[in-house]
Amino acid sequence: MFALKSLAERWPELTKEFDLERNAPLTPDKLRARSFKNVWWTSPLCGHSWRDSPHGRTLRTPRDCPFCDAGGGFVAREIAAEANLRNTALRGGPIVP
């Protein structure tokens, strides 16, 4: 049987941004490398948290932190707004870039 590679196997560098706490009990070794499932990411560089799929993060032009990349073009403002709405609901306050 063909075994699909996990995110941890295929993109080990991405697992550093995988938010284990928020995605629990899901872990990068249980997730398919190109999964369309939206999971939480936290960038060690900027500290932002956002949701995206492993698929989106491994496109030819990979999607990165939507808050930092908002001026870079890839991210629709709707996505950032939606993420903010979710975070507002979850945490009781909007994310400040």
Ligand SMILES: [Zn+2]
């Ligand atoms: Zn950021």
